Amino acid sequence: MTTPKKRQLKCPHCKKPVLKEGNAFFPFCSEQCQLIDLGQWLDGGYTVPSTDSPPSPEDSPEDN
Numbered sequence: 001m002t003t004p005k006k007r008q009l010k011c012p013h014c015k016k017p018v019l020k021e022g023n024a025f026f027p028f029c030s031e032q033c034q035l036i037d038l039g040q041w042l043d044g045g046y047t048v049p050s051t052d053s054p055p056s057p058e059d060s061p062e063d064n
């Protein structure tokens with residue numbers, strides 16, 4: 001059996017190879033991927049019920 005010591009990790013977003021050492025954005029490859037992934041989380045992936053602000057029926061005008 002071959003057990004490589006160095007495991008090749010990949011960015012969860014763009015699937016590019018990521019190094020853990022010295023990577024401030026681990027497990028992402030870059031700040032951009034980290035922000036994008038977090039953005040998806042906050043945007044719709046993980047919806048936390050909030051009692052503070054009711055959901056607005058309007059669509060977001062920022063459609064980029």
Ligand SMILES: [Zn+2]
Nearest residue numbers: 011014029033
């Ligand atoms: Zn990436």
